[in-house]
Amino acid sequence: MKKPGSFFLVGPMGAGKSTIGRQLARLLNLRFLDSDREIEKRTGADIPLIFELEGETGFRKREQEVIEELSARPGIVLATGGGAILDDSNRRNLCSRGYVIYLRTSVEQQLQRTAHDRNRPLLQTKNPEQKLRDLLATRDPLYHDIADWTVDTDGCRAREVVQNIIQHIEEI
DSSP states (O other): OOOOSSEEEEOOTTSOHHHHHHHHHHHHTOEEEEHHHHHHHHHTSOHHHHHHHHHHHHHHHHHHHHHHHHTTSSSEEEEOOTTGGGSHHHHHHHHHHSEEEEEEOOHHHHHHHHTTOTTOGGGOSSOHHHHHHHHHHHHHHHHHHHOSEEEEOTTOOHHHHHHHHHHHHHHO
């Protein structure tokens, strides 16, 4: 098993990647980065506006460039966007440059966690539950494929998940 220097969190929207990543980085004394926030910072626009102006294809290109750069940095905890794993080069970079943790969560939990979040362009649809099910059907195998370790986040507080991850890291 590879000894981690950087940790990359993958999983669907609402899995807790940003919240858990921030806490994990603080406890490990590593720098926390969020690929979505980095894209917003660099463009000066929020994710929904980027989707509106450039479509998902334009956003994914920006995401690929950001992940290429950020994943090369040593000693970080990186929270990726839910769809980052759709890109082959993102998957390769994440796998080869750090320890990938899949934060798995159910569609029901995702719905609860994202119910009032208007910053989720893919959920601005008549049937968000079906959209989440469709996304998970496509993405879950990719998350599993690149994950060094999978942790369930359903019904857990971020602090519990972070402690679970820390315990796992200590056993590596």
